[in-house]
Amino acid sequence: MKKRRVVVTGLGTINPLGNNVNEFWNNCIEGKSGAGPITKFDSSKFKTHFACEVKGFNAEDYFSRKDIRKYDLFTQYAVAATDEAVKDAGLNFEGLNDKERAKIGVIWASGYGGISTFEEQLQEFYSGDGTPRFNPFFIPKIITDIAAGVISMRYDLYGPNYCTVSACASSNTAIINAFDLIRLGRANLIIAGGSEASITPASIRGFNASQALSKRNDSPETASRPFDMERDGFVAGEGAGALIIEEYExxxxxxxxxxxxxxxxxxxxxxxHLTSTHPEGRGAALGMQAALEDSELSASDIAYINAHATSTSAGDLSELKAIASIFEGNRNVLISATKSMTGHLLGAAGAVEAILTILAIRHQTIPATINTTSIDPAVPKCLNILIGHAIKKEINYTMNNTFGFGGHTATSIFGKME
Known part of the structure; x- marks a missing residue:
């Protein structure tokens, strides 16, 4: 059976660099950092006092006050990003019959789901007299699949609908799943992406306990520094990315x-390992090779790789070793780590970075890695890492890498539309 071609026709995002795609892209190209002091709770007793928070988000722009109470922030971010993507794609669901709606689906990812609701409700319970006074929306607010359900209800869509959870690879997994379902003919259009609202006390303290977060409290905006000799961990981020993925015809x-x-x-x-990547990037290399084979491309076709590169000591190096093993020192391939600006959006990272790799093709421009001043000497010398400033470059194909706790890896590849 001939494979159906799959394209991307709409983009939407809410993230630390902007509350829409244009703002996000412009700030990324200018090399701005989204990091700053944590405002969502008192972090004074924590080891890390900063994060990459979404700024100026107003839920009332998307929901009634009554509905806001029903949805955790991760679902609110999901709807906001999706609304932009749907409008960007010029979609109008009015007038569709049931058969047509059954071919439009939603695959939405999150690593944490409604963690803020979970924390708030348990804190209220344990600080009280033990009487269980839970919000009636407690369960639907915290379950990870609820964002996909809410999006489908918002637009009255009947097609495939579920969530993917593969830690920080979650939303890249979601968009790959969407691609596969469309290619197989099980859907004509899928809203896919991911959201995370995990800048919470338990999340930050948990990552601190595992020594994963940067503690560069004196300079938050320079704390995320992938590949740098002095990197000391990632910067937590939040937000959402939505893509309209559609059959070509x-x-x-x-x-x-x-x-x-x-x-x-x-x-x-x-x-x-539970949390560490394989020292030689075994899973990363296998995933990248599988993506190239699925795309019927060779490594020499790829012009740009948006690296997962979270700014952790072991993770950065294992990914670069994997890239070096696949690309065999092809210095025509440029690599950058945009988490240096956005921070790590965990389950939303793959979708947000997919948007960047797609926009890189559209604008024939590659965003840079910021904050890196002295590359770790253990980085393979054959690799070409873009540091400092965005550059113009002829780009036909881009690669987007994401990896998660538990060893999950996901790689997506996008191409210039001929």
Missing amino acids: HAINRGAIIYAEFMGGGMATDAY
Whole structure:
């Protein structure tokens, strides 16, 4: 059976660098940092006092006051990003029949789900007299799949609907799943992405306990420094990224503007450690190779790789070793780590960074890695890492890497629309 072509026709985001796609892209190209002091709770007794928070988000722009009470912040971010993507794609669901709606789905990811609601409700319970006075929306607010359900209800869509959870690879897994379902003919259009609202006391303290977070409290904006000799951990981030993923003929028939072609995806597993990546990047290399094979491309076709690169000592190096093993020292491939600006959006990272790799094709521009001043000498010398400033470059194909606790890896590849 001939494979159906799959394209991306809409983008939406809420993240530490902007509350829409244009703001996000412009700030990223200018090399701005989204990091600053934590405002969501008192972090004075924590080892880390900063994060990359979403700024100026107003839930009342998307929901009634009554509905706001029903949804955790991760779901609110999901709806906000999706609304932008739907408008950007020029979608109008009015007038569709049931058969057509059954071919439109939602696959939404999150690593944490409604963690802020979970923490708040348990704190109220244990600080009280023990009487269980839980919010009636407690369960639907915290379950990870609820964002996908809310999005489908918002637009009255009947197609495939579920969530993917693979830690920090979650939303890249979601968009690859969407690609596969469309290619197989099980859907014509899928809203896919991920959201995270995990800047909470338990999350920050938990990552502190595992020595994963940077503690550069005197200079938050320079704390995320992938590949740098003095990197000391990642910076927690939050937000959402949404993509409208669509079958090519379906997009053409409705006159959609196409951002890029979704070429393929690959997923694998390190099978090595609870939280650490394999020292030689075994799972990362397998996932990248699988994505290239799925896309029917060679490593020499890729012009830009948005690295997972969280600014942790072991993780950065294992990924770069994996890249070096696949790309065999091809210095035409530029690598950058945009988490140096956004921080690590955990389950939302893959979708937000997919947006960047797609926009890199659209604008023929590669965003840089900021804050890195002295590259770790253990970094393979054959790799070409873009540091400091964005550059113009001819780009036909881009690669987006994401990896998660548990050894999960996911790699997606996008191409210039011919």
